[in-house]
Amino acid sequence: MTASTLPDSGANAGSARRPNPEESLRIFGMSMQQFRRSSVIVGLLIILLLPFTVEDFAVFQMTQVIYLSIAVLGLNLLTGFNGQFSLGHSAFMALGAYTAGIMMAQWEIAYYWTIIPAGVICFAAGFLFGLPALRLEGLYLALATFALATATPQLLKYEHFEPWTGGVQGLDLFKDDSPIAFLSNDQWWYYFSLFFGVLLFIGAWNLVRGRTGRAMIAIRDNPIAASTMGINTSVYKATTFGVSGFYCGVAGALSAIVVEFIAPESFTIIHAILLLIAMVIGGLASIPAAIIGGAFILYMPNFSEAVVDAFFAGDPSSKALVWVSFGVVMIIVVYIMPMGVAGFIRWNVQKLARRG
């Protein structure tokens, strides 16, 4: 964020010697840093307590939001922070989900052992895919990853993989009930997913704030300048692809465990496009935005459908309008919040804040 995006940048521009104009801003009597910390703590408390206040079905939905957020975060690391486009992240989710699924269904390994292997395999796959992708920029990379996303469901159906993947029939996954008596199954899966979600969000936070993150962002902003300054762009780009794959792999494994079923149709190109949309709507290059993105993927189609049902109750043809409504809402969001929901919130917070 640069000073010029702030509403009060004019006042700051002349006087501020320090590069960070937030230093002197105060909101609700707190400094910006305190405010940010307390929002994170309040947010975490809400996330922790929410499952006890809603019904199981809503907990199941929130669990899906967790793994979708992890996937959106993975994509955001690659696109938002490193500037590489991908239309193929459903493929990494599929790889992660099938790694977990095959371990559980074919080798009868307990579900909790499947998360890390799924992530590691997707890291390797992402890194290896990232190497040739180094030669591709922008739209060409988007096309290459698009091909990956369209090929994946077909590969999963390939007859020689069928003994493992279950082919078109998919894999039915069995798992044990909640090991903790006072938690319902849905609550247990929520906290199980949340554990990995929190770890990965903290990991991403540390990654982008450190030396690596600065290198990633430098490559995004100006690859030539970055390499002139001694950043090994190929290693960083391929590694970022790997890390992004890792996140999506874990998300895929969690999705397999939570939904208890995987099929090639679970990971179509539409899923990849939704991840991309969710990232943009949430906010590029923002970590908390991934949560908004995850929630968007899950709740937005339901919301569009509810809108259509409310307006056209009783007309059977109206169901065709669900994606029209989805599109309209999306256009509105992009117009009102060009920097994504996260950017919009940040902008408002800064508007509320006064120099103290």
Next chain:
Amino acid sequence: MGKTYTLTSGATVAFLAGIGVAVAGNAPGVTDTEIKIGNTNPYSGPASVYSTIGKSISACFAEVNDTGGINGRKINFITYDDGYSPPKTKEQIRKLVEKDKVALTFQTLGTPTNSAIHRYMNKKKVPHLFVATGATKWGQPDKFPWTMGFQPNYQTIGRIFGNYILQNHPKSKVAVLFQNDDYGKDYVIGVKDAMGDQYAKMVVKEESYEVTDPTVASQIISLKNSGADVLVNISIPKFAAQAIKKMDAIGWKPVHLLNDVAATIKATYTPAGLDKSKGILSVTYLKDPNDPEWANDPEIKAWRAFMTKYYPKGDRANAFNVYGWAVCSLMIDVLERAGDNLSRDNIMKMAASFKKFRVRGTLPGIVANTGPADFYPVEQMQMVRFDGKGNVRFGPIISAETSSE
């Protein structure tokens, strides 16, 4: 609370949910004035061509409600979009069962999507009725007592083709074209099953295509070059039309057995060319609304009137709309026979006790039969030959009644 414990568990759930029930033990979602029925359909996504089934079923229940409902209860048909994505289906179904509290689900569409909820529905003991898929696994009352299919399954139809070849062309060379997915493979299993050892001897070439392929032209050339004189064609309308055109272009005229999915005049024969489609054999159980034979048929007339009044934007040439209207009659009959005892157990019991129930919109003579061990309602079909105008039925109604598989 002591009093609550004496009630059955179903009633406890209803009691806690604050739903007024007429009879203790009625399913959730049932009141004196309403029955809630849940459904998922691919209103968006790759399979949205099927969504007109969900729409025609909505229209069917609108008609039921207009004419007084069922035993005084209106049907509240709640149908959600799942985009043909199994995780979304699971989410939507859980919403229907746990939040909307539907009494049952009806005609949830798709094989992978129904697979994702198969175990959930049976664990929750919610009737999962008349699913809209031809896969064979929906009729296993011993393992999945809450799930029931509807249409003749793909393996059954495959067996009909296999038997036809053995009886009428025992010395032929057979070529097989199939779509490389559950639907195509299920058919092939049926053909193999019927032909037994003969399959390996008679089939000279198998070719498959992916549903994402642009064309099947190369497969058709390769099948022709195998020297086959019988073609078993298991493809959806788009590819079936391509195959018919290509066969005409390269002058290959085998005995052409085309699966029922593609044996429709509007979707396949018209785009391929009616002349080029002459002589194609198929099996069917539904009346094709484009077939001149049914122009004055009372059922198809009733269906047209229904479409005009309740689903005016629906395509009157689309057989899927006949399908939705046909299967809807099964659901209505189950609820009518259940009367005021609308517990989930009783609903399943009624669904499993169809006795020669005439399913409107199906060919004359076709009836639905179910029993405690037979969860396949419609298992009869008839062979047809396309004469350039309509599908002319020949031979007897073929019954593939199974007890259970």
